[in-house]
Amino acid sequence: MLTKLRNALSDVRTGWAMCSRRAIAIWCVCFALCVLIWLTGLAAKNQTESLLRNAIPGQVQQTVENAVEGGPTPLVLLDEPESLDQNALKQISETALTLHSQLQQQTPMSANHAVHAGRVAGLAVAMRQDQLTNSNASFWQPISGAIAELEAAVRLGDIDSEDSKDLIVELRTRYAQLRSGTRTVGDTPASVSQTAAISPAITAMPLHWSLALLPWLLFLLPLFCIGFAWVGLARIARRHFEQKPEAGYQQLVNEEVTRNMTAAAPVVNRHAAERRTQAAILQLLDEMEPLAEGDLTHEASVTEDLTGALADAFNQAVHKLRRLVVQINRSSGEVRAAVSLSRQRTLSMAKQGASQAREVTRTYERLEQMQKDVASLSTTTSQVAERAYDVATQTDSAAVAVAHSAESIQVMRQQANAAERCIQRLVNSTQSIEARLADVQKAASRTELLALNSTIEAASRQTVTDGAAYAVTQQNKLHPSAKRYAELSTDVSALSAVLGSASRDIEQLVDIIRDEVKESVDAMQATLHQADQTEAQSVQATEHLKQIAKATDALQQAAAEIAQRTAVQAQGLLEVAETTGVINEITHSNATALSQAVSDLQKLENLSNSLDASVHGFRLPAEGTS
Amino acid sequence: MITPENEQACLLFRVATTRWATDVASVQRVLQDVVVYPVMGTQHWFPGLCHVDGQLLPVSDLALWLNLAVSDNPQSDPVIQLHPHHGLVGLRVTEVIGTETLTFQSSDAEPTGTHLPGAAELTAMHNGHAYRWVDASSLIQSPAFVAIGEVGAA
Numbered sequence: 001m002l003t004k005l006r007n008a009l010s011d012v013r014t015g016w017a018m019c020s021r022r023a024i025a026i027w028c029v030c031f032a033l034c035v036l037i038w039l040t041g042l043a044a045k046n047q048t049e050s051l052l053r054n055a056i057p058g059q060v061q062q063t064v065e066n067a068v069e070g071g072p073t074p075l076v077l078l079d080e081p082e083s084l085d086q087n088a089l090k091q092i093s094e095t096a097l098t099l100h101s102q103l104q105q106q107t108p109m110s111a112n113h114a115v116h117a118g119r120v121a122g123l124a125v126a127m128r129q130d131q132l133t134n135s136n137a138s139f140w141q142p143i144s145g146a147i148a149e150l151e152a153a154v155r156l157g158d159i160d161s162e163d164s165k166d167l168i169v170e171l172r173t174r175y176a177q178l179r180s181g182t183r184t185v186g187d188t189p190a191s192v193s194q195t196a197a198i199s200p201a202i203t204a205m206p207l208h209w210s211l212a213l214l215p216w217l218l219f220l221l222p223l224f225c226i227g228f229a230w231v232g233l234a235r236i237a238r239r240h241f242e243q244k245p246e247a248g249y250q251q252l253v254n255e256e257v258t259r260n261m262t263a264a265a266p267v268v269n270r271h272a273a274e275r276r277t278q279a280a281i282l283q284l285l286d287e288m289e290p291l292a293e294g295d296l297t298h299e300a301s302v303t304e305d306l307t308g309a310l311a312d313a314f315n316q317a318v319h320k321l322r323r324l325v326v327q328i329n330r331s332s333g334e335v336r337a338a339v340s341l342s343r344q345r346t347l348s349m350a351k352q353g354a355s356q357a358r359e360v361t362r363t364y365e366r367l368e369q370m371q372k373d374v375a376s377l378s379t380t381t382s383q384v385a386e387r388a389y390d391v392a393t394q395t396d397s398a399a400v401a402v403a404h405s406a407e408s409i410q411v412m413r414q415q416a417n418a419a420e421r422c423i424q425r426l427v428n429s430t431q432s433i434e435a436r437l438a439d440v441q442k443a444a445s446r447t448e449l450l451a452l453n454s455t456i457e458a459a460s461r462q463t464v465t466d467g468a469a470y471a472v473t474q475q476n477k478l479h480p481s482a483k484r485y486a487e488l489s490t491d492v493s494a495l496s497a498v499l500g501s502a503s504r505d506i507e508q509l510v511d512i513i514r515d516e517v518k519e520s521v522d523a524m525q526a527t528l529h530q531a532d533q534t535e536a537q538s539v540q541a542t543e544h545l546k547q548i549a550k551a552t553d554a555l556q557q558a559a560a561e562i563a564q565r566t567a568v569q570a571q572g573l574l575e576v577a578e579t580t581g582v583i584n585e586i587t588h589s590n591a592t593a594l595s596q597a598v599s600d601l602q603k604l605e606n607l608s609n610s611l612d613a614s615v616h617g618f619r620l621p622a623e624g625t626s
Numbered sequence: 627m628i629t630p631e632n633e634q635a636c637l638l639f640r641v642a643t644t645r646w647a648t649d650v651a652s653v654q655r656v657l658q659d660v661v662v663y664p665v666m667g668t669q670h671w672f673p674g675l676c677h678v679d680g681q682l683l684p685v686s687d688l689a690l691w692l693n694l695a696v697s698d699n700p701q702s703d704p705v706i707q708l709h710p711h712h713g714l715v716g717l718r719v720t721e722v723i724g725t726e727t728l729t730f731q732s733s734d735a736e737p738t739g740t741h742l743p744g745a746a747e748l749t750a751m752h753n754g755h756a757y758r759w760v761d762a763s764s765l766i767q768s769p770a771f772v773a774i775g776e777v778g779a780a
Binding site for chain 1: 653
């Protein structure tokens, strides 16, 4: 027996020595693959954190949530029930109730989200009362979804109370503790920690991913080692028993055969059994060889031999590895699609942000120009108000002057009326003079007639006295009586001439006076008419000036009010311009951040592609055949 | 008797558009504004009688006698009362211009108012107007002038 054991150890040592170099190389490749997967998980965590912090679309978040909460992820294989921590459930229900009451007392937007807190409390109470023991993905999904809704509300700003935020973080922590206190198949502490700490402590995600991969690494490494060891052993055995049997081992076999040939037939039978076992091992090794090439389509044949159990375990490992690779492919594809979509949306947002920044800049410039214009308008309106005040003052002065003019015109009209009365009296006097002038003219006419008759009398007397016609040449020899008549006739004629001349002169003067008086009366009446019109116009002008003064006062007040309000508007525009400047800076900053996010998403997409390429070497069976 | 080339004291008067001169010695006086009372059955050139110094003075209108246009207000026209030794007659004229000493000349020109009895073919110029001599005594003593009764009235 000891000899057999020594021989077996010798065989193993020899086989290990033959296959160790290749196994070590394959083991290093596997280790490097695991490290790459771990680094990919770390990078995915960073990008996911960035997406969550920048409120990226819910698809990525849901993907991460699914990865964290279980669902399609292979990290949480919750099939078997386990009892829950009653204290954690109680704390969760109390925290959720406190949060529910707080949210209902806050803003309407917060009150809308109080229902999620109520749902968390209700679920926790139901779990506690019903002593639930199931903890699969669908079991945790409602409570986790409700907490996720609350966290989304915090990110969207619907919940802005610090106390409520603290309660939501505490709720997430309690939930994480509850999940960490639940032990299920495949639910390692690493996966629980990963599930619990996703939202409040996103910084713990590297540990989640790495610890989630750790058990698989620990599972896969021995598996690969065993597999390659079997491969090495199979080759050694094949080379030893069939192709190149070594001398030492052949000698031992010959010695053993020689020693046992004579011992007994059972020994021969035992060798035959060993041979069958060795053949089964070799078959198993042949069936496991494609696995070293990454081909997961093959499975080992489960027989009744000694290797049947190994083949069964191997097949189970291959099945789980298939599920792992499928899940990695699926997650990688979803992450890549989500990242691509997010990158496109972020790029669109960056473009829109840049456009918004330009518009804000333009708006800022226009606001500045508008503020300057309004300030200028305020100054101009102030000048208009001052000018209106001057006009009002001048209008008042003009109204006073017009009133004085009206009074002067009134006085002039009274004086003109007095003058008209005087002229009327003068007209009457002129008519009296004319009446007397008729008498004078009549007297002159009669004097003239008297002179004529005197002349006739003198001539008659001369004729009577001398009995002959007289001649002028004999005038000096007239009869004394005729001479006296002639002298009287001459005097009367002179008197008649004086009277006639005087009456004619008086008549001419009276005519002149009458004409002038008539002209004066006409002029006076025209003056009075003009004075009346001027007075009426003065009254009208005074009324108009009063209305102008009133309108000017109103204009001045309106202009002053406009100037004041315009100044206020200018100040408001200045403040708006300053605020717009701040918005402009923020918009530029956002545009820069969006550009950076686009770059980060590009890196994340590259990492996802790398992850894809990493698992691309694995060959999987067609769907429905596994 | 007036003769040409001799100076003569004359009374100048106008009858409508005609100007006349008569011997001033044959004139008693010139009346003005006398009221003439018409007499029925007399010639149309006989306006009537007027009352002068207690006597009735027959007044004949020379303008009507000469069939010339009368003035607008014949009542105010002057009346030349002739000397009584020629007869108690008054001659209503349009205007008495005055007394003047004129030298008359024989006139070859067609005389105006030749139908006036006593009118001579002698004229004298005074102040640019031609005055024709008329003998008042011959005028008032002419049968046509005396026949103041209307024709057929008797």
